[in-house]
Amino acid sequence: MKYKQTYNDRFFQYTASILSVLLVSVICFTFEKYIGYRVVALLMLVVVYLLAIFFRIVPVLISAILCAAIWDFFFIPPLYTFYINDTEDVLMFMMFFVIASVNAVLTFKIRKTEKIARDREEKENSIRLYNTLLNSLSHELRTPIATIIAVTDTLKDNYDKLSEKNRNELLKEMEIASIRLNRQVGNLLNMSRLESGFLQLKKDWCDLNDLIFNVIEKAYGDNYPQTVIFDAEETLPLFKLDSGLIEQIIYNVLHNSLQYTPDDSVITLMAKCEQDNCVISIADNGKGFPEDELEHVFEKFYRLPHTKAGGTGLGLSIVKGFTEAHGGKVKLENISSGGARFTIIIPAETNYIKNLKNE
Amino acid sequence: MSKIEILIIDDEPAIRKLLEIALESNDYKVWKAATGREGETIAANHPPELIILDLGLPDINGQDLLLELRTWYHKSIIVLSVLNTEEDIVTALDNGATDYLTKPFRTAELMARVRSAIRRNQTKEKNSSVIICGNLQLDMVARSVKLNELLIKLTATEYNLLCLLARNEGKVLTHQYILKEIWGSNYQSETQYLRVYIAQLRKKIEDNPNKPQHILTESGVGYRFY
Numbered sequence: 001m002k003y004k005q006t007y008n009d010r011f012f013q014y015t016a017s018i019l020s021v022l023l024v025s026v027i028c029f030t031f032e033k034y035i036g037y038r039v040v041a042l043l044m045l046v047v048v049y050l051l052a053i054f055f056r057i058v059p060v061l062i063s064a065i066l067c068a069a070i071w072d073f074f075f076i077p078p079l080y081t082f083y084i085n086d087t088e089d090v091l092m093f094m095m096f097f098v099i100a101s102v103n104a105v106l107t108f109k110i111r112k113t114e115k116i117a118r119d120r121e122e123k124e125n126s127i128r129l130y131n132t133l134l135n136s137l138s139h140e141l142r143t144p145i146a147t148i149i150a151v152t153d154t155l156k157d158n159y160d161k162l163s164e165k166n167r168n169e170l171l172k173e174m175e176i177a178s179i180r181l182n183r184q185v186g187n188l189l190n191m192s193r194l195e196s197g198f199l200q201l202k203k204d205w206c207d208l209n210d211l212i213f214n215v216i217e218k219a220y221g222d223n224y225p226q227t228v229i230f231d232a233e234e235t236l237p238l239f240k241l242d243s244g245l246i247e248q249i250i251y252n253v254l255h256n257s258l259q260y261t262p263d264d265s266v267i268t269l270m271a272k273c274e275q276d277n278c279v280i281s282i283a284d285n286g287k288g289f290p291e292d293e294l295e296h297v298f299e300k301f302y303r304l305p306h307t308k309a310g311g312t313g314l315g316l317s318i319v320k321g322f323t324e325a326h327g328g329k330v331k332l333e334n335i336s337s338g339g340a341r342f343t344i345i346i347p348a349e350t351n352y353i354k355n356l357k358n359e
Numbered sequence: 360m361s362k363i364e365i366l367i368i369d370d371e372p373a374i375r376k377l378l379e380i381a382l383e384s385n386d387y388k389v390w391k392a393a394t395g396r397e398g399e400t401i402a403a404n405h406p407p408e409l410i411i412l413d414l415g416l417p418d419i420n421g422q423d424l425l426l427e428l429r430t431w432y433h434k435s436i437i438v439l440s441v442l443n444t445e446e447d448i449v450t451a452l453d454n455g456a457t458d459y460l461t462k463p464f465r466t467a468e469l470m471a472r473v474r475s476a477i478r479r480n481q482t483k484e485k486n487s488s489v490i491i492c493g494n495l496q497l498d499m500v501a502r503s504v505k506l507n508e509l510l511i512k513l514t515a516t517e518y519n520l521l522c523l524l525a526r527n528e529g530k531v532l533t534h535q536y537i538l539k540e541i542w543g544s545n546y547q548s549e550t551q552y553l554r555v556y557i558a559q560l561r562k563k564i565e566d567n568p569n570k571p572q573h574i575l576t577e578s579g580v581g582y583r584f585y
Contacts, residue, residue, distance in 0.1 A: 178463070202445070202579075204534075204550050205550045205551040205554055206554075207554045207558060209569070210554075210557075210558070210576055211578065213569045213570065214576050214578060217570075230569075232569060238551050238554055238555070243578055243579050244445060244578065244579045247578055351551050353551060353552075353555055
């Protein structure tokens with residue numbers, strides 16, 4: 001595929017060079033009596049110069065040779081021979097050839113240097129991404145581990161000196177840290193499942209209403225201050241989906257909203273069937289996202305600037321990955337009345353046998 | 360009254376220690392085994408009321424051990440494993456596990472499962488024709504179901520489904536198992552019927568069908584009745 005593309009590209013460069021030389025020659029030939037044959041040489045130099053900016057060295061050199069030959073044959077008297085009479089014209093011809101070639105070689109060199117610089121920049125970018133990854137990971141994994149070790153030490157060394165209230169608080173911290181650590185490891189495992197490319201969907205009929213109530217129970221279990229609303233649509237058909245992945249998608253979005261919206265926010269979930277698409281939306285009435293961050297939110301390891309600790313920037317990229325594994329897409333938009341809405345749209349087989357005849 | 364005996368088969372010393380402390384503080388007597396073979400021997404010499412089994416054992420595949428144990432051991436087995444894919448869980452349940460809990464687990468959750476598994480041994484022995492679960496009462500001789508003392512009307516399939524679930528209180532029944540028992544082995548992949556009947560049944564027996572108390576969904580695996 002890649003080979004074919006370069007081949008096509010190369011073919012295009014040769015044809016374009018030759019055609020542009022021919023086109024300019026025809027134009028010059030038509031207007032030669034107004035401009036004189038020496039100006040023609042300059043015009044042709046311009047063409048070679050322009051080609052050198054965009055194309056590779058070989059087609060440019062070929063067009064330089066072609067220009068020289070055409071100029072010699074059709075423009076330098078005696079016409080229609082390669083013979084050159086005038087010493088001035090011989091010099092012109094040679095200069096023409098040298099300038100065209102030097103031009104081609106110089107542009108080629110500039111482009112080569114540019115490419116090296118670009119490669120270096122790309123490499124630096126990937127090193128930076130890798131460092132972000134390591135920083136984020138070591139921070140997000142080590143923070144809860146630090147808490148667990150510190151609590152263990154404190155309890156072990158000072159058990160009798162601590163008040164019962166303090167002991168309970170320490171244990172609560174340790175519990176939160178362990179749950180967080182477990183979630184981070186889960187995210188990493190899911191990410192590596194996606195990256196490995198071996199993610200296989202296990203699709204089966206899925207009662208989305210039941211699934212969503214289940215996820216809410218699971219995500220909301222830790223007693224968040226926000227309100228979560230899900231108005232189940234009675235007539236929703238069954239969808240053929242990988243229920244495990246769909247659960248993870250909804251869980252991650254909901255967890256994200258619960259983490260970052262203000263305490264008095266209302267998070268509203270909806271599930272609908274629109275034109276054989278399973279559409280799930282999760283909206284909140286919080287502060288929304290900064291407009292210029294909207295498109296970056298699903299990037300791996302991306303975290304909004306100045307957000308509180310506790311995330312790896314993996315949750316939403318897993319949402320995107322699992323949705324795309326279903327051939328679907330995920331949208332994020334700010335709502336005009338405040339807050340943000342995630343919409344997950346997945347094409348899926350549907351089944352409307354909701355109300356079976358009584359045997 | 361003598362203490363109820365529980366056997367832990369797990370190669371991880373920390374987990375064995377933790378389970379021992381947690382179970383003993385709940386008044387159970389604990390046997391411990393670090394390998395599959397050791398576990399089998401203890402189980403044969405002192406048949407426990409419940410086995411808690413890890414699948415990643417050094418000497419034998421946990422699923423194979425489960426099958427071997429099931430040739431003669433008929434009381435509850437709870438599988439406690441880090442393996443958390445739906446396939447692993449379904450395989451273990453098909454191989455005869457009463458319940459499945461993935462590591463990391465919450466101790467309170469494990470204790471609830473332990474109690475439910477032990478209760479299950481006892482109801483299985485009694486084999487009574489009337490099952491009472493909270494506000495729900497099933498009379499399998501009269502083929503009647505009462506919710507809050509009031510008779511409710513179920514279709515034949517709904518009734519059969521409810522009986523199957525209620526006879527296996529506390530145990531996860533896989534989708535395939537339920538489909539085979541109720542609709543026959545030709546229907547084992549027709550999960551859409553199951554989804555629909557479970558939804559209908561919940562509407563009739565649950566106070567809030569969206570927050571079911573009796574028929575719980577074990578996602579990707581099956582249903583559990585309480």
